Amino acid sequence: MSAVAAAIIAKEKHIVEAFRSVGATSAGAAVAPASIGVADHVAFRRLRQRAVLREVAPGALYLDEPSWEALRAMRRRVALLALLAILAVLVFAVFGWLRTS
Numbered sequence: 001m002s003a004v005a006a007a008i009i010a011k012e013k014h015i016v017e018a019f020r021s022v023g024a025t026s027a028g029a030a031v032a033p034a035s036i037g038v039a040d041h042v043a044f045r046r047l048r049q050r051a052v053l054r055e056v057a058p059g060a061l062y063l064d065e066p067s068w069e070a071l072r073a074m075r076r077r078v079a080l081l082a083l084l085a086i087l088a089v090l091v092f093a094v095f096g097w098l099r100t101s
Helices: 003-021 042-049 065-100
Strands: 053-057 060-063
Touching (some): 003 042, 003 060, 042 053
16 A cells, blocks of 8 residues: 555544544434544545545535445455455465576
8 A cells, every 4th residue: 555545544544533532423413524523635625525434515524434434444455455466366376486596
């Protein structure tokens, strides 16, 4: 994972924690992001695009926990598949090298 991607994911986790810390986890508890110290940057926009942060009124958002968990699960699956692909390439490379030796 690149440093930029890691930084964005860390910022996303910080934003999620900010919403959790004030209890903004339902439509009735929505808050203005600026009121909890959350700025409109890349990580914030990504969470909105993925429906992790949902707007119920202009400027009032809440954390959709199931969407956050689904995003995290999808990221874990992608990371696992990437790891398995790398492992498969390594295994084929080693067996190919052993056959030619």
